[in-house]
Amino acid sequence: MKEQPCHMSMRRAAIVAGAAYLAMFVPAIFANFFVLSGLVVEGDAATTTQNILANELLFRGGTASLLAVAVLDIVVAIGLYVFLAPAGKTLSLAGAWFRVAYSAVFAASLTSLAMIPGLLHEAGSLGEQLQTQVLLSVNTFNTGWMVGLLLFGVHLLAIGYLAFKSGYVPRLIGVLLLIAGLGYLVDTMGFVLVPGYALSLGQYTFIGELAFPVWLLIRGGKESRRASEA
Numbered sequence: 001m002k003e004q005p006c007h008m009s010m011r012r013a014a015i016v017a018g019a020a021y022l023a024m025f026v027p028a029i030f031a032n033f034f035v036l037s038g039l040v041v042e043g044d045a046a047t048t049t050q051n052i053l054a055n056e057l058l059f060r061g062g063t064a065s066l067l068a069v070a071v072l073d074i075v076v077a078i079g080l081y082v083f084l085a086p087a088g089k090t091l092s093l094a095g096a097w098f099r100v101a102y103s104a105v106f107a108a109s110l111t112s113l114a115m116i117p118g119l120l121h122e123a124g125s126l127g128e129q130l131q132t133q134v135l136l137s138v139n140t141f142n143t144g145w146m147v148g149l150l151l152f153g154v155h156l157l158a159i160g161y162l163a164f165k166s167g168y169v170p171r172l173i174g175v176l177l178l179i180a181g182l183g184y185l186v187d188t189m190g191f192v193l194v195p196g197y198a199l200s201l202g203q204y205t206f207i208g209e210l211a212f213p214v215w216l217l218i219r220g221g222k223e224s225r226r227a228s229e230a
Helices: 004-023 025-039 045-054 056-087 089-114 116-122 128-166 171-193 207-218 224-229
Strands: none
Touching (some): 025 045, 025 056, 045 116, 045 128, 056 089, 116 128, 171 207
C-alpha cells in the first residue's frame, strides 16, 4: 500500500510527459514544414514578404503553433523531472531547468515572427527596407532558436544519462537520447563557430526523442518497485 502513491505519481508523470512530447510534434511539423519552409525563401526578402502577406493567417497560425510547442516543452520538463527523479533527483531537476530555459529562449525568439504581420500592416508600401526587415526578423528567430538548442542538447544529455542508469528505462533509449543531445550540441557550436555551417545533425539523431515518449506512454512508470529500489 505504501508504494501505491509512488506508482501513481510516476505513471501519471510518464503519461503526461509522453503525451505532451508526442503532441508537440504536430504543431512543430506544421509550423516548420508547412508554414516557414513554404513561405520563407532564404536570401529572397521580396518573395518572403509577398508570401507572408498573401498567407497572413497561415503565418499567424504557424507562429501560434510554435508558441504551443514552447508551452508543451514546459509540461514535458515537469513530467520528466518527476519520472526520472528516482534515478537522480539533482540531475533530474537540472535537466528540467535546462528544458525550461530552452523554452524561454525559444518563446522569446518567437517575438521576431509575431511582429512581422504588424510591420506589414503598419507600412504604407512594401519597400526594400521593409522587405529586408521582414527577412531579418525571420533570421533572428532562427538564430535564437539555434542558440537555444544548446540548452536543449544539455537537457537531453541529462535525461539520457538518467535513463541509461535508472534501471527502469531501457538502456537503448538512454543511448539514443545521449546521441540526440550530442547532435544538437554539435549543430549549435557549428553554427556559432563555423562560417556557413550547413550540417543539421539534429534531423538524423532525433530517434531517441520519438522512442522515449512512445515508451513512456506504453510502459513508463509501471514498474514502480524497481524505480523505488533504484
